Amino acid sequence: MTGSASALLIVGHGTRDAEGAGQFRAFVRRVAARAAGAGAGCAAPAAVAGGFIELSPPPLKDAVAGLVEAGHRNLTAVPLILLAAGHAKGDIPAALARERDRHPGLRTRLGRPLGPHPVVLDLLRERLAAASAGAERPDAVLLVGRGTTDPDANADLYRAARLLWETSRDAGVREVEPAFVSLAHPAVPDGLDRLRTLGARRVVVLPFFLFPGVLPTRVHAQAGAWAKEHDVAVRVADVIGDCDALADLVLERYLEADGRGPAAPGMNCDACVYRIALPGFEARVGQAQHPHDHPEDPTHPHHHDHPHHHDHEHAHVSD
Known part of the structure; x- marks a missing residue:
């Protein structure tokens, strides 16, 4: 857990399409407004900025420089990317390393891409x-x-x-x-x-x-x-586009990377039917979990006494 909130750095890939670049910039403003809105409280990032790693303004270096000039030395970066290919795995971590070289004492964390959340x-x-x-x-x-x-x-x-x-x-x-x-x-x-x-x-x-x-x-x-x-x-169909639900997901990824989210480190619980009400599977949320019966386990209450065993779901590792 962090002692105080870090600044949120939203990292985009960049595009030669003016409308797409404009939507990204509008989206960064939307995330900042959502973070500052009612109910954000202590979960809100200290500040919000966004930049591109290539093709479009503003470049990532300008976004980082603006946060540093405002006094922020702890940044949590969220890649605004759906699939974790080379940009999320290589380009963005390398860009953040370059920014740490430019700004001695700067500390960065990198969140997960959005994925099929x-x-x-x-x-x-x-x-x-x-x-x-x-x-x-x-x-x-x-x-x-x-x-x-x-x-x-x-x-x-x-x-x-x-x-x-x-x-x-x-x-x-x-x-x-x-x-x-x-x-x-x-x-x-x-x-x-x-x-x-x-x-x-x-x-x-x-x-x-x-x-x-x-x-x-x-x-x-x-x-x-x-x-x-x-x-x-x-x-x-249309692309997903700039919207509140997407902004809230970015804030969720921010909290997760900042050590204040619901998911345990290293776990991917985005689509776990025991935690998330996926359409058609709502009844699974919070469902009680039981171990399988093993005939060689003498400590299990069903051992020998109950030959008719029931089927059970495998438990989630942290349920």
Whole structure:
């Protein structure tokens, strides 16, 4: 636990898209307002700033310099990134190390990327509903991420697609397939081909992106070109965008990295059904956990006396 709150440094990748860069800057202001709002109390960061590691102003160095000039020597950085590829694993830690060299005595912590957090899944379902409004419910969803050369990050998109499907079945979503717009396969046309083969005739392409940019624009172009050549109705949803729920998630990641969040160090409890009310699994929250019966455990109350054993869920390590 920290003795006092650190400053929050929101780290973006950067984009050549002016609208996307503007949304990032507006989002940083939103997070600052949410942090300063009623109920933030002692959980609020000492200050909030944001910068990019490349392509867009303000650069990260300017954001750090502004915090240092204001007297802040403890910074907690939250990567405003959905999937933990090279930017989150290498570029951002290296950039923070450079800032520590520039500002002797500066201390930094680095939080986790946002990932397929339940808040992100909720926002994706909202964008899916908006894209489906006024039309027949879609047969399937194509969840499109940026694509990387990091297999771990690419696998996380598959995890996001599975979680979205698991928590959207009550809404009638039959299939959720992942695809990538660059650097990795399957590409957007490949994903749409697969859904068509599986029988889908109404598809929503759901960009797994925070703000507008070059790659979300490419998703629209690729989906539109494919739709012109096939007998499938294709709609493209909006990106997640600047919103309060996303701002609150950044503050959650900040508290976690600052040692004041609910998750234990090293644990990823974002999608634990015993802690989080995921749609369709609400009854699991707080559910009592019991060990499995083992026939060679003489201390267990069911040993020999109760031959008919019941099925139990495995317990979460800290439940």
